[in-house]
Amino acid sequence: MTPPAPPSIDILALGNAIVDVLSHVDDSALEGLGLSKGTMTLVDSAQADRLYSALGPGVECSGGSAANTVVGAAMLGVRTAFVGRVRADQLGEIFTHDIRAAGVRFDTPAAADGADTAMCLVMVTPDAHRTMCTHLGASVELGPDDVDEALVRGAAVTYLEGYLWDPPGAREAMRRAVAVAKDAGRAVALTLSDPFCVDRHRADFLDLVDNDVDILFANESEITSLYETDDLDDALHSVTPLVKVAAITRSEHGAVIVGDGEIHVVPAEPVAQVIDTTGAGDLFAAGFLVGWTGGRTLHDCGRMGAVAAAEIISHLGARPEADIAALVAARVPG
Amino acid sequence: MTPPAPPSIDILALGNAIVDVLSHVDDSALEGLGLSKGTMTLVDSAQADRLYSALGPGVECSGGSAANTVVGAAMLGVRTAFVGRVRADQLGEIFTHDIRAAGVRFDTPAAADGADTAMCLVMVTPDAHRTMCTHLGASVELGPDDVDEALVRGAAVTYLEGYLWDPPGAREAMRRAVAVAKDAGRAVALTLSDPFCVDRHRADFLDLVDNDVDILFANESEITSLYETDDLDDALHSVTPLVKVAAITRSEHGAVIVGDGEIHVVPAEPVAQVIDTTGAGDLFAAGFLVGWTGGRTLHDCGRMGAVAAAEIISHLGARPEADIAALVAARVPG
Numbered sequence: 001m002t003p004p005a006p007p008s009i010d011i012l013a014l015g016n017a018i019v020d021v022l023s024h025v026d027d028s029a030l031e032g033l034g035l036s037k038g039t040m041t042l043v044d045s046a047q048a049d050r051l052y053s054a055l056g057p058g059v060e061c062s063g064g065s066a067a068n069t070v071v072g073a074a075m076l077g078v079r080t081a082f083v084g085r086v087r088a089d090q091l092g093e094i095f096t097h098d099i100r101a102a103g104v105r106f107d108t109p110a111a112a113d114g115a116d117t118a119m120c121l122v123m124v125t126p127d128a129h130r131t132m133c134t135h136l137g138a139s140v141e142l143g144p145d146d147v148d149e150a151l152v153r154g155a156a157v158t159y160l161e162g163y164l165w166d167p168p169g170a171r172e173a174m175r176r177a178v179a180v181a182k183d184a185g186r187a188v189a190l191t192l193s194d195p196f197c198v199d200r201h202r203a204d205f206l207d208l209v210d211n212d213v214d215i216l217f218a219n220e221s222e223i224t225s226l227y228e229t230d231d232l233d234d235a236l237h238s239v240t241p242l243v244k245v246a247a248i249t250r251s252e253h254g255a256v257i258v259g260d261g262e263i264h265v266v267p268a269e270p271v272a273q274v275i276d277t278t279g280a281g282d283l284f285a286a287g288f289l290v291g292w293t294g295g296r297t298l299h300d301c302g303r304m305g306a307v308a309a310a311e312i313i314s315h316l317g318a319r320p321e322a323d324i325a326a327l328v329a330a331r332v333p334g
Numbered sequence: 335m336t337p338p339a340p341p342s343i344d345i346l347a348l349g350n351a352i353v354d355v356l357s358h359v360d361d362s363a364l365e366g367l368g369l370s371k372g373t374m375t376l377v378d379s380a381q382a383d384r385l386y387s388a389l390g391p392g393v394e395c396s397g398g399s400a401a402n403t404v405v406g407a408a409m410l411g412v413r414t415a416f417v418g419r420v421r422a423d424q425l426g427e428i429f430t431h432d433i434r435a436a437g438v439r440f441d442t443p444a445a446a447d448g449a450d451t452a453m454c455l456v457m458v459t460p461d462a463h464r465t466m467c468t469h470l471g472a473s474v475e476l477g478p479d480d481v482d483e484a485l486v487r488g489a490a491v492t493y494l495e496g497y498l499w500d501p502p503g504a505r506e507a508m509r510r511a512v513a514v515a516k517d518a519g520r521a522v523a524l525t526l527s528d529p530f531c532v533d534r535h536r537a538d539f540l541d542l543v544d545n546d547v548d549i550l551f552a553n554e555s556e557i558t559s560l561y562e563t564d565d566l567d568d569a570l571h572s573v574t575p576l577v578k579v580a581a582i583t584r585s586e587h588g589a590v591i592v593g594d595g596e597i598h599v600v601p602a603e604p605v606a607q608v609i610d611t612t613g614a615g616d617l618f619a620a621g622f623l624v625g626w627t628g629g630r631t632l633h634d635c636g637r638m639g640a641v642a643a644a645e646i647i648s649h650l651g652a653r654p655e656a657d658i659a660a661l662v663a664a665r666v667p668g
Contacts, residue, residue: 021428024655052431053431055435056435056436057431057432057433057435057436057653058428058431058432058435059393059394059395061394062391071391089423090423090424090425090450090451091424094355094394097386097387097391097392098392099391101389101390101391101392102390102391317393319391321358
């Protein structure tokens with residue numbers, strides 16, 4: 001087998017194309033809405049409308065987990081592309097503008113009709129934690145034909161968000177992307193996204209991790225949900241033999257990176273004030289993958305993830321506001 | 335003449351109904367775009383699209399000068415209403431949600447077709463100053479029939495933004511509102527909005543100030559533009575005999591309030607870091623008018639404006655994020 005050609009891009013991400021609507025709620029309001037704090041709930045259009053009308057004034061910002069990651073990676077200087085579906089509406093234009101303006105190649109055609117561009121109601125509690133309700137909208141229109149095989153073949157890493165297992169067409173798109181990436185000798189990365197999402201798709205995720213995933217991202221509750229255990233060590237023992245690298249984020253306790261027969265415990269980057277944890281995992285993955293595609297040590301990869309995550313939790317929204325390339329260069333010199 | 339009945343609301347604002355798209359630019363980019371820093375330029379749909387595609391990623395937030403004022407006033411606890419036109423599109427839904435969620439009565443029907451909801455591209459330079467390009471869109475559909483006369487008759491203050499002189503139908507709506515308010519013995523307040531806007535409508539503004547305005551808001555460049563002088567004192571001498579109160583904002587130098595035969599120099603409220611000056615004048619007007627309708631001294635009115643303005647310039651966007659009622663109560667105890 002001939003080694004693969006040098007990659008033409010560094011990170012290709014496939015994900016739901018979402019605009020976030022961020023608002024502040026207190027814990028009792030969250031409870032009154034029947035939502036489980038810190039998680040993502042799928043809602044239909046009527047539920048989204050009802051919920052939105054119960055919320056206070058908002059701020060809108062492009063989002064989507066894998067989209068946030070690839071925007072962060074682009075801002076860190078690597079070559080990136082994104083596959084996901086918006087509708088040709090105002091929120092779709094905003095999403096498309098923002099991701100392209102960040103330097104990400106984004107060519108998936110917008111749906112001309114059907115459901116509106118996906119919207120995520122992000123409710124931020126006073127402790128800076130976020131709870132999300134997503135109306136997938138036009139994201140469900142993504143299908144396997146949207147996967148540009150040449151793009152996948154040329155990408156050093158194809159990065160998938162677990163959330164994309166929810167829309168059935170998108171799931172097929174993921175499967176095609178995985179098959180093409182593996183055939184081309186490229187790396188596949190997956191984030192488990194959310195413990196309830198893991199619950200919905202455990203068999204698929206176990207199968208993917210077993211057979212296809214090279215780099216796995218998860219937080220504690222997601223990885224323990226995957227292996228249906230209460231114990232992080234148990235989960236790590238289960239996953240370690242199956243993937244090249246597992247990066248487990250632990251909020252203010254930093255991250256644990258397992259790979260190459262080593263375990264690296266990476267501290268969290270200090271933050272003056274945590275404002276909104278939306279996108280923390282997404283930006284950790286961005287920093288980590290930029291390190292990984294740049295041949296950095298696993299410890300440095302983790303540190304780069306931690307610095308990018310620290311920036312995103314220090315303000316509202318999941319897209320970087322500061323020059324994260326400068327922050328990473330200063331904090332994790334190469 | 336019988337005195338007017340007790341007001342049923344405190345502040346009614348008429349203005350352009352706008353969603354802001356905030357992004358960061360440096361001074362050279364602003365110059366390259368041919369824009370005059372610190373001002374508002376009207377653009378058509380094609381110009382807005384061209385400009386938007388030249389800008390970096392953005393954050394969307396409801397805006398509109400008078401709308402920002404009345405949202406701030408509602409958050410400060412007074413009874414408010416807003417008249418302005420959106421289209422029935424996604425940005426129109428966002429504007430409508432946000433202003434109602436803040437507690438403002440907003441019943442102007444959305445346009446079913448025609449131009450999109452108005453959008454303002456707000457470019458924030460590293461010195462935190464904002465430069466704006468506005469596509470008036472559906473705002474131009476506002477007309478005199480949208481003025482609810484009973485609402486105007488019941489409002490202690492009818493507040494008008496100078497920007498509303500740009501769309502001709504809105505101008506007629508303003509004129510009707512002014513006539514009704516004066517006939518009902520209520521106060522009329524006007525903000526001059528922008529020095530270029532003053533240039534476009536000087537004769538109308540001079541006439542309004544001469545005959546109808548009780549409370550005038552302006553910054554230094556707007557009031558000196560109105561009287562075509564370089565000297566603030568000259569402008570103050572011109573305006574003082576014509577209005578009950580003139581509140582002239584002077585950025586970090588605070589404000590000068592002239593009224594009741596007195597001049598009050600009000601210091602600016604200290605701010606840890608100025609992030610974005612968008613909405614500073616709008617929130618000054620909010621705090622001031624809440625003080626005025628509550629019977630506070632002119633000095634307290636100015637201080638209340640300064641505290642509200644300080645909150646808005648300490649973050650991105652022109653809608654308050656902090657509890658400004660608590661801030662005002664703490665800083666300007668009544």
